[in-house]
Amino acid sequence: MNVETAMPYDEALDRYEPVLGLETHVELGTESKMFCGCKTTFGAPPNTQVCPTCLALPGSLPTANAVAIESTIRIGLALNCSIAEWCRFARKNYFYPDMPKNYQISQYDEPLCFDGYLDIEVDGKPVRIEIERVHLEEDTGKSTHVGGATGRIHGADYSIVDYNRAGIPLVEIVTKPIPGTDRLAPEVAKAYVTELREIMRSLGVSDVRMEEGSLRCDVNVSLMPRGSSEWGTRTETKNVNSLRSVERAVRSEIERQAAVLAGGGRIVQETRHFHEDTGSTTSGRSKEEAQDYRYFPEPDLVPIAPDRAWVAELKAALPELPSVKRKRLRAEWGLSELDMEAMHNADAIDLVEATVAAGAPAADARKWWMGELARRANESGSALAELPITPAQIARVTELVASGALNDKLAREVLEGVLAGEGAPDEVVEKRGLKIVNDEGELSAIVDQVIAGNADAADKVRSGKVAAAGALVGGVMKASRGKADAARARELILEKLGVSD
Ligand SMILES: [Zn+2]
Numbered sequence: 001m002n003v004e005t006a007m008p009y010d011e012a013l014d015r016y017e018p019v020l021g022l023e024t025h026v027e028l029g030t031e032s033k034m035f036c037g038c039k040t041t042f043g044a045p046p047n048t049q050v051c052p053t054c055l056a057l058p059g060s061l062p063t064a065n066a067v068a069i070e071s072t073i074r075i076g077l078a079l080n081c082s083i084a085e086w087c088r089f090a091r092k093n094y095f096y097p098d099m100p101k102n103y104q105i106s107q108y109d110e111p112l113c114f115d116g117y118l119d120i121e122v123d124g125k126p127v128r129i130e131i132e133r134v135h136l137e138e139d140t141g142k143s144t145h146v147g148g149a150t151g152r153i154h155g156a157d158y159s160i161v162d163y164n165r166a167g168i169p170l171v172e173i174v175t176k177p178i179p180g181t182d183r184l185a186p187e188v189a190k191a192y193v194t195e196l197r198e199i200m201r202s203l204g205v206s207d208v209r210m211e212e213g214s215l216r217c218d219v220n221v222s223l224m225p226r227g228s229s230e231w232g233t234r235t236e237t238k239n240v241n242s243l244r245s246v247e248r249a250v251r252s253e254i255e256r257q258a259a260v261l262a263g264g265g266r267i268v269q270e271t272r273h274f275h276e277d278t279g280s281t282t283s284g285r286s287k288e289e290a291q292d293y294r295y296f297p298e299p300d301l302v303p304i305a306p307d308r309a310w311v312a313e314l315k316a317a318l319p320e321l322p323s324v325k326r327k328r329l330r331a332e333w334g335l336s337e338l339d340m341e342a343m344h345n346a347d348a349i350d351l352v353e354a355t356v357a358a359g360a361p362a363a364d365a366r367k368w369w370m371g372e373l374a375r376r377a378n379e380s381g382s383a384l385a386e387l388p389i390t391p392a393q394i395a396r397v398t399e400l401v402a403s404g405a406l407n408d409k410l411a412r413e414v415l416e417g418v419l420a421g422e423g424a425p426d427e428v429v430e431k432r433g434l435k436i437v438n439d440e441g442e443l444s445a446i447v448d449q450v451i452a453g454n455a456d457a458a459d460k461v462r463s464g465k466v467a468a469a470g471a472l473v474g475g476v477m478k479a480s481r482g483k484a485d486a487a488r489a490r491e492l493i494l495e496k497l498g499v500s501d
Contacts, residue, residue, distance in 0.1 A: 090297055235268075
């Protein structure tokens with residue numbers, strides 16, 4: 001791999017202005033494939049979810065999946081698109097071993113949904129992303145190249161193909177060119193894909209797992225010199241499969257293109273591959289033009305003409321969209337915008353919401369998920385939602401703290417026990433003996449014992465150096481293994497030593 005030069009990001013942005021474009025593919029979570037009845041379960045043994053249609057055997061004919069069409073229309077409506085009154089599928093002709101028909105059934109000049117927008121917020125500023133089209137197509141199979149060092153076909157000994165994915169409904173969401181993002185281009189790209197992912201989730205149309213490829217993003221970037229109004233040649237970085245990589249791909253492509261342009265070179269219109277390890281892109285193939293695909297209307301399928309009343313019904317039945325929900329929850333919970341954004345970035349909002357629903361005050365729910373639990377998730381490299389603890393269990397811990405049965409330190413120990421698989425919060429309290437010492441007699445005995453064992457500190461307190469009481473409180477906490485009420489212990493110490501605060 002030849003390393004290409006890059007211009008430092010700030011310098012690149014001083015000289016050039018980026019224009020973005022994002023094409024996002026979402027695999028729909030339908031039970032069956034787009035044009036046949038095959039199952040779509042992820043991870044099934046290779047070539048077990050196939051039939052004559054998705055293997056393109058002679059004589060087989062496609063039938064469109066109604067649920068997939070409905071899901072696509074709902075996505076379009078959520079993205080403020082117009083819905084076509086009449087449209088057709090189209091054949092996109094190209095050869096690829098993982099596409100047995102030698103063409104993909106897609107949509108070309110008659111997309112199901114078009115002319116929409118998605119409003120996002122970046123750095124507290126609203127940004128409107130115009131949506132050009134949302135169309136429906138079928139996914140390809142999956143090739144695996146074996147024997148090479150890179151996993152690519154070059155240098156491989158042989159290749160194998162799994163057609164389980166061939167024909168899974170795929171929705172492609174294409175933005176119009178996005179100028180004017182300036183230095184925030186990488187963040188805008190990431191925020192857009194993040195919001196798109198949440199909309200898909202709230203619609204329940206896809207599991208949108210980027211790591212499993214059910215949401216993948218092609219990132220288009222071009223640069224134009226500052227002051228120019230003529231857009232530059234763009235490159236398309238294919239199949240970027242994490243939110244962080246979307247951001248990095250935009251950044252590295254800006255830095256690379258700036259270096260090429262500043263060196264008097266020209267940008268080649270091509271597809272590029274993003275490399276997670278280096279955070280940079282390398283050249284793929286030169287980009288086809290639409291005419292290369294010889295599109296024509298798919299003759300084996302009838303046109304789609306969604307009934308207007310049905311579309312109106314689908315629109316009326318859309319769920320509350322994530323950005324609207326975030327605004328509502330922020331008001332209900334009385335949290336700052338910054339807190340809310342941090343929770344959003346940490347994927348914690350649904351968890352906090354469920355914890356509040358289980359009876360916890362919002363501030364406490366936020367505190368635990370964004371504090372102790374976020375730290376644990378970070379340590380173990382897992383997502384918050386993957387931690388082996390439930391919102392109801394967090395709610396129970398906050399209840400125990402509120403009732404005075406636990407203090408914060410003990411509560412953290414309880415969480416640790418639950419995460420370690422020791423059972424529900426109450427069981428952990430029982431097993432580890434974590435209840436606060438509420439018994440006044442017991443606390444008094446511990447205080448006496450600590451005063452007797454720390455004569456020097458006790459004398460200092462008696463002589464008026466109240467600050468020395470801190471050491472005695474520490475002794476009480478230690479002797480009670482953290483289970484004493486520190487404030488009450490301090491009161492008792494001062495009382496017994498005959499001084500007041
Ligand atoms: Zn099939």
